[in-house]
Structures are given as C-alpha cells and as structure tokens.
Amino acid sequence: MPKHNIDPYSEVIIGMDALREFVVSIWQAAGSASREAALVADHLVEANLAGHDSHGVGMIPRYMRACREGELKLNSHAQLVRDAGAVLTIEGARGFGQVIAFEAMERGIERARRLGVCAIGLRNAHHIGRIGHWAEQCARAGLVSFHFVNVAGDPLVAPFGGIDRRFGTNPFCAAFPREGRVPLVLDFATSAVAAGKVRVAFNKGVETPAGVLIDVDGRPTRDPGALFSEGQHGALLAFGGAVAGHKGSGLAAMCEIFAGALSGGFTSRTETLVTSNAIVNCMLSVIVDPAAFDAPDKDKEADAFVHWLKATRRVEGVDEVLLPGEREDATRRERTETGVPIDMTSWAQIIDAARAAGMTDAAIAQYEAR
Ligand SMILES: NC(=O)c1ccc[n+]([C@@H]2O[C@H](COP(=O)([O-])OP(=O)(O)OC[C@H]3O[C@@H](n4cnc5c(N)ncnc54)[C@H](O)[C@@H]3O)[C@@H](O)[C@H]2O)c1
Known part of the structure; x- marks a missing residue:
C-alpha cells in the first residue's frame, strides 16, 4: 500500500463479504468479542452499501484513535437505568454505538410490540453511525419509528443567522415499514451535508x-x-440555506434537546465540549406498532399516495421522483453486485488503523489483494 503520493481521485473497490471480514478482523485484533466485531462490521459495511460512505468503514481510523485514548470502551452493553413501562432510559457509557444502539432497539421493539409504543432515551453511546440502520431494525420488526440524535459536545454547525459552531450535525430519521418491500426511511443530518x-x-x-x-x-x-x-474554525450551515435555514437550524436545536436533555445525557456548550477523538451520541427514539392503530387500510392508503406522488410531471433530467430510502436501496443493490468503492486516502488510513489494532502486514495483505 503506497503511503505517499496517493492520488486522491483513485479508489479501491472491495467486495462486501471481503470488506466485512476485514472489519471483523480489525476489531477482533483490537480486542472486541466476536459479536461486537460482527455488529460493527455489519453496520459500517451496510452504510457503505447504502451509499453513505461518510458513515462506513472510513470511520475506523477515528474509532481506533478513540479506542486507544480509552474513550471508546470495547465490549460494553446497553444498560437499562430506568424502566417506566413505555419509556426506557438506557446508558451507553461510551460503548460501541453499533452494539449499544442495537441492544437499545431490541429492548424498544419488544416493548413496542407489547404496549403499542415505546420511547427510549439513549445516552452517552459512542458514535451510533447511520441512524437509518436503527430505523431499519425497527422496520424489520414491522414497526414505525422516529429518531432524534445529538452529537453531544461536538458542535460543527452554525445556527441560522449565526457564525459560531453551536450544535452537531444532529440527524433526524423516520421510517415506515411496508409489507414485502423496503421501508420508507428518511434519514439525514440537519446540517447542509453530514x-x-x-x-x-x-x-x-x-x-x-x-x-x-x-x-x-x-x-x-x-x-x-x-x-x-488544523486550526481552522469555520462551520457547517444547517440545511435549508439562506431562505429556509431556520427550519434545519430549528430541527437541529430540537434534536439537541430531545436527545441530549431528555435522555439524561448532555447538550453541547462550552463546559461539555468533547476534545478527544470520541464521538458521543444521545438519541430519543419513539417506536410505534402500526397494528395498534385503527387503520386497516394504512398500506393501501400509503401505496395510493406513493403512486400519486410518483405520477407527477418531472423536471428535466429527473427520471423518477424518489421516496425516502429509495436512493439507498438502489445503491445497495448496485454495490452488492459491484463492490464498495473506497478512496485511496481513506483506504490507507484504514490499513494504518488495522496495523494499530495489531494486525500483521501478512494478515492485512490478504484483504489488499482481494
Ligand atoms: N451518528 C451521527 O452522529 C450522525 C450525524 C450526522 C449524520 N449521520 C448520518 O449520516 C448519514 C448521511 O446524512 P446526509 O444528511 O448526508 O444524508 P443525505 O443528504 O444523503 O439525505 C439522505 C436522505 O434523503 C433521501 N434522498 C436522497 N436523495 C434523494 C432524492 N433525490 N429524492 C428524494 N429523497 C432523497 C434519502 O433516501 C435519505 O432519506 C445519515 O445516515 C445520518 O444518519 C449520523
């Protein structure tokens, strides 16, 4: 693997199974139990397959740095700290978000099936990655869900009308399951881009x-x-731009408060800035069983709307009006066939992280060759 003179425009393409195995090997070498390594690999590779490379295997170097700083705690589990029936509070204690959020959703799914609805305040998990992954876990169980997330103590986004960083890229996600088809999954950062x-x-x-x-x-x-x-202190803008940025900014603020305050976690401000490599997420999830409503025609109604929406006249250059989740589904199908493209800078950083985890060059070379 060349370490210098990397062409930033070149990329490797690696099949999803080989990539998944590589990620499992990296985290096992770092000390993760096999279930944790598998959950992390599933999540990261799935994010790449969905086309969200920002939340895929390119996160490994940052996670590895947080792990070596003792900020990301391997082999931790979601701790139920308060059980109020339909409302659960779960402590993440900086465990791997890919494990903590999975376990939190498992609990919420069980409760929503029993009671019709469950709200979970999840706090202090290490990065929980692509939020759509958690909505999809709920949707596979036939459940609707909404998720408000803050990136606690890591402000990168200026509020509408402001210049200074005041909140994180605070994602919002909502999903609607559909029988025999991919769910509708709206999942985005409230910043203009993640x-x-x-x-x-x-x-x-x-x-x-x-x-x-x-x-x-x-x-x-x-x-x-x-x-x-290094040393730059610009900021991301909230989504919506000059005309409608107040909407992105407002949703980001509500994510900060719902996720950071209601979960018993923390909101971003001078006293709570996270200065390490850790990424701390808190999340308010509301999981609802659609069967608990008096809505026998819900699928028919939803489908009729989708049909009507797609039948719109389209602006030039648009082949199809997409619904939330359809772009990810198309990218997933394509990359499952063709493999996952990874830019050379990110790939070199991932290889370095594998070395830092303790993998030998011979073990790494198996994957570089594939
Ligand atoms: N854990 C964290 O701290 C954190 C923070 C920020 C973002 N994220 C994640 O980052 C990921 C990327 O966020 P983003 O803001 O870059 O997403 P994005 O701008 O790509 O928007 C994605 C959403 O828009 C829909 N979409 C995309 N193109 C569309 C089109 N042409 N027509 C209709 N709908 C379309 C997608 O289906 C999806 O629901 C998300 O998965 C988010 O959860 C995580």
Whole structure:
C-alpha cells in the first residue's frame, strides 16, 4: 500500500463479504468479542452499501484513535437505568454505538410490540453511525419509528443567522415499514451535508458544494479545510440555506434537546465540549406498532399516495421522483453486485488503523489483494 503520493481521485473497490471480514478482523485484533466485531462490521459495511460512505468503514481510523485514548470502551452493553413501562432510559457509557444502539432497539421493539409504543432515551453511546440502520431494525420488526440524535459536545454547525459552531450535525430519521418491500426511511443530518461527507471531500481533495460551509468569519466557502484543516474554525450551515435555514437550524436545536436533555445525557456548550477523538451520541427514539392503530387500510392508503406522488410531471433530467430510502436501496443493490468503492486516502488510513489494532502486514495483505 503506497503511503505517499496517493492520488486522491483513485479508489479501491472491495467486495462486501471481503470488506466485512476485514472489519471483523480489525476489531477482533483490537480486542472486541466476536459479536461486537460482527455488529460493527455489519453496520459500517451496510452504510457503505447504502451509499453513505461518510458513515462506513472510513470511520475506523477515528474509532481506533478513540479506542486507544480509552474513550471508546470495547465490549460494553446497553444498560437499562430506568424502566417506566413505555419509556426506557438506557446508558451507553461510551460503548460501541453499533452494539449499544442495537441492544437499545431490541429492548424498544419488544416493548413496542407489547404496549403499542415505546420511547427510549439513549445516552452517552459512542458514535451510533447511520441512524437509518436503527430505523431499519425497527422496520424489520414491522414497526414505525422516529429518531432524534445529538452529537453531544461536538458542535460543527452554525445556527441560522449565526457564525459560531453551536450544535452537531444532529440527524433526524423516520421510517415506515411496508409489507414485502423496503421501508420508507428518511434519514439525514440537519446540517447542509453530514460532516463525514466534508471529510470524504477533504480526503479526495475536492471542493464541497456551495451553501454548505462558512469560514471563520462567516463568509461562504467551498474549501472542506474550513472544517478539517488544523486550526481552522469555520462551520457547517444547517440545511435549508439562506431562505429556509431556520427550519434545519430549528430541527437541529430540537434534536439537541430531545436527545441530549431528555435522555439524561448532555447538550453541547462550552463546559461539555468533547476534545478527544470520541464521538458521543444521545438519541430519543419513539417506536410505534402500526397494528395498534385503527387503520386497516394504512398500506393501501400509503401505496395510493406513493403512486400519486410518483405520477407527477418531472423536471428535466429527473427520471423518477424518489421516496425516502429509495436512493439507498438502489445503491445497495448496485454495490452488492459491484463492490464498495473506497478512496485511496481513506483506504490507507484504514490499513494504518488495522496495523494499530495489531494486525500483521501478512494478515492485512490478504484483504489488499482481494
Ligand atoms: N451518528 C451521527 O452522529 C450522525 C450525524 C450526522 C449524520 N449521520 C448520518 O449520516 C448519514 C448521511 O446524512 P446526509 O444528511 O448526508 O444524508 P443525505 O443528504 O444523503 O439525505 C439522505 C436522505 O434523503 C433521501 N434522498 C436522497 N436523495 C434523494 C432524492 N433525490 N429524492 C428524494 N429523497 C432523497 C434519502 O433516501 C435519505 O432519506 C445519515 O445516515 C445520518 O444518519 C449520523
């Protein structure tokens, strides 16, 4: 693997099974039990398959640094700290978010099936990654869900009308399961783009789209270095831009408070800034059993609407109007066939992380060759 003169535009393409095995090996070498390594690998590779490379295997170097700093605690489990029937409070204690959120959803699914609804306040988990993954876990159980998340203590986004970083990229997610088909999954960062997408642009050496970043003085910029270069203190904008940025900014603020305050976790401010490599997520999830409503025609109604929506006239260059989750489903099908593309900078960083975990060059070479 060349360590210097990496062409930022080149990439490796690796099959999903080989990539998954590689991720399992990395975390087992770092000390994860096999179930944890498998859950982390499933989540990261699934994010890449869905087309969200910002939340895929490219996170491994950051996770490894947090792990070596003792900030990400391997082999931890979701701890139920308060059981109020339809409301559960769960402590994540900086365990692997991919395990903590999975276990929290398992509990919430069981409770929502029994009671019709369950709200979970999940606090202090290490990065729980792509939130759609958790909505899909609920949808596989036939359940509707809504998720409000804060990136506690890691403000990167300026509020509407502001210049300074005040909240995280705080994602919102909502999902509606459909019999025999992929669920509708709306899942996005409340920033104009996810921070990981700016990281991918930085690694590739390309500009971000306009309307995403401001520099330290609040001027618009397309340089991803405004967020990721050493000593730079620009900010992401909330989604919605100059005209409707108050909506993204408002939703981000509600995510911060629902997730950070209601879970018993924490909100972002000067006293709570996370200065290590840890990424701390809190999440309010509301999981609902659609069978508990008096709505025998819900699928028919939803399908009729979808049909009507898609029958709209389209603007030039648009082949199909997409519903939430359809883009991810199409990318998943394609990448399952063709493999996952990973830019060379990210791949080199992942190889370094594998070495840091204790994998030998010979073991790593097995995967580089595939
Ligand atoms: N854990 C964290 O701290 C954290 C923080 C921020 C973001 N995230 C994750 O980052 C990921 C990426 O977020 P993002 O904001 O870059 O997502 P995005 O801008 O790609 O938006 C994704 C959503 O928009 C829908 N969509 C995409 N293109 C569409 C089209 N042409 N027509 C209709 N719908 C379309 C998708 O189906 C999906 O629901 C998400 O999975 C999010 O959960 C996680």
